[in-house]
Amino acid sequence: xxxxxFSYERPRDLNSALxxxxxxxxxxxxxxxxxxxxxxxxxxxxxxxxxxDISGLAELKRAEIRGGELxxxxxxxxxxxxxxxxxxxxxxxxxxxxxxxxYRAVRNRGTIGGSLSHADPAADWISxxxxxGARVTLRSLAGVRSMAIEAFVVGALxxxxxxxxxxxxxxxxxxxxxxxxxxxxxxxxxxxxAHAIGALLxxxxxxxxxxxxxAIDTAPIVVTDAAELFGGRIAADFKQRFDARAADALLVKxxxxxxxxxxxxxxxxxxxxxxxxx
Amino acid sequence: MTQGYKxxxxxxxxxxxxxxxxxxxxxxxxxxxxxxYVIVEDGGVLVNPxxxxxxxxxxxxxxxxxxxxxxxxxxxxxxxxATTLADYLLPGATEVPAARLDHMETPSPYTQxxxxxxxxxxAIAPPAAIANxxxxxxxxxxxxxxxxxxxxxxxxxxxxxxxTSGRSAA
Numbered sequence: 001x002x003x004x005x006f007s008y009e010r011p012r013d014l015n016s017a018l019x020x021x022x023x024x025x026x027x028x029x030x031x032x033x034x035x036x037x038x039x040x041x042x043x044x045x046x047x048x049x050x051x052x053d054i055s056g057l058a059e060l061k062r063a064e065i066r067g068g069e070l071x072x073x074x075x076x077x078x079x080x081x082x083x084x085x086x087x088x089x090x091x092x093x094x095x096x097x098x099x100x101x102x103y104r105a106v107r108n109r110g111t112i113g114g115s116l117s118h119a120d121p122a123a124d125w126i127s128x129x130x131x132x133g134a135r136v137t138l139r140s141l142a143g144v145r146s147m148a149i150e151a152f153v154v155g156a157l158x159x160x161x162x163x164x165x166x167x168x169x170x171x172x173x174x175x176x177x178x179x180x181x182x183x184x185x186x187x188x189x190x191x192x193x194a195h196a197i198g199a200l201l202x203x204x205x206x207x208x209x210x211x212x213x214x215a216i217d218t219a220p221i222v223v224t225d226a227a228e229l230f231g232g233r234i235a236a237d238f239k240q241r242f243d244a245r246a247a248d249a250l251l252v253k254x255x256x257x258x259x260x261x262x263x264x265x266x267x268x269x270x271x272x273x274x275x276x277x278x
Numbered sequence: 279m280t281q282g283y284k285x286x287x288x289x290x291x292x293x294x295x296x297x298x299x300x301x302x303x304x305x306x307x308x309x310x311x312x313x314x315y316v317i318v319e320d321g322g323v324l325v326n327p328x329x330x331x332x333x334x335x336x337x338x339x340x341x342x343x344x345x346x347x348x349x350x351x352x353x354x355x356x357x358x359x360a361t362t363l364a365d366y367l368l369p370g371a372t373e374v375p376a377a378r379l380d381h382m383e384t385p386s387p388y389t390q391x392x393x394x395x396x397x398x399x400x401a402i403a404p405p406a407a408i409a410n411x412x413x414x415x416x417x418x419x420x421x422x423x424x425x426x427x428x429x430x431x432x433x434x435x436x437x438x439x440x441x442t443s444g445r446s447a448a
Contacts, residue, residue, distance in 0.1 A: 039364070043362060186307050186308075186309060186430065188347065188367055188429070188430070189347065189367060189369065189370060189372070189373050190370060190372035190373065191370070191372075192367070195430070196307070258431075259435075259438055260308075260431050260434040260435035260438055261431065263306070263434050263438060264306075264307055264308060264430060264431070264434055267304075267306035267307045267434075268307060270306075271307075
């Protein structure tokens with residue numbers, strides 16, 4: 001199939017882009033790498049009147065460490081992160097996630113801001129960045145606001161973006177030297193979206209853990225204080241203390257009534273726990 | 279001038295094949311990985327061995343799709359649920375192993391040069407070979423899968439069912 005006819009604009013600066021989005025009153029779609037929007041346009045799952053191509057906006061390509069955190073512009077590609085063209089404050093966690101997103105052709109074009117905006121439950125960044133405790137800044141003509149990733153992703157393909165608003169940057173806090181990272185996913189085949197994602201950042205020194213169960217039918221389950229998954233206490237023996245039943249209970253609470261599906265999610269999370277402990 | 283070819287006996291020729299698969303199955307996540315795959319095919323006299331090999335490899339890829347990926351489900355009102363290649367999974371290059379291939383050449387007594395048809399053989403055996411290998415791997419758990427494609431969900435559901443029935447029997 002082919003997309004419906006639409007107008008196309010490629011603004012030169014962020015303010016022009018924001019003006020176009022404001023004027024379109026919600027009938028516009030933003031395109032950056034086009035790795036999700038392209039197929040969706042062709043399948044006519046989206047039928048915008050206007051496509052605003054932001055790939056020319058230099059402001060959104062910046063990547064820098066600012067005040068101890070990494071600030072990645074929305075147009076930074078997965079391959080930029082995979083290849084280390086951007087700085088890393090996560091001690092390899094983000095490059096590791098980036099390197100396993102879909103396949104290389106997608107990573108060359110796909111952007112971190114696009115992936116977040118699209119909010120596909122099965123995509124990697126919404127889960128990985130929630131586990132890392134990242135925040136996102138959104139900009140419109142009215143100004144800027146900032147929120148945690150887990151607040152930004154509202155549901156399947158649903159984000160907190162208002163009409164006229166754009167993801168400007170992702171702010172990733174530095175990973176403590178005492179913090180362990182684990183990330184696992186299961187895909188039917190190479191390059192396919194995951195059907196289960198487990199991510200965790202465990203810092204026994206701080207007795208803190210963030211755990212994410214992703215690729216469920218809706219927004220990922222983000223547990224910012226995950227002591228309940230480790231028998232009530234985060235310590236160096238977190239691998240032994242991992243409580244599969246507590247994880248299963250979270251999935252039941254999220255409305256997943258299929259036991260096999262829950263078992264796959266818990267097993268993938270367990271893989272991530274083992275990776276973090278290794 | 280147009281010329282045709284009709285063999286002395288036109289009831290068809292039959293090639294023979296044996297497929298053997300070695301797989302790894304993760305019973306917790308349901309992933310299946312093909313570790314080794316061997317095909318021996320008897321296609322009679324091979325007129326163009328390169329084309330024969332290509333046909334068998336292609337058939338294997340298609341058969342792996344049947345075994346592990348391809349499915350056309352419908353919902354209760356008859357609506358097809360796999361209408362694009364995003365939903366209808368096909369094996370890609372990374373899902374098809376470098377199979378080992380060997381040939382026997384038993385000439386057909388009924389055809390010119392002793393050739394036999396080998397066009398479809400490659401695609402027919404893989405679902406059986408792979409399912410048998412998966413079932414062999416899961417045998418200690420008391421699991422037998424009888425439906426293709428063998429998806430992670432079907433594997434895990436069968437493993438959980440076996441565990442539950444094992445507990446109730448005990």
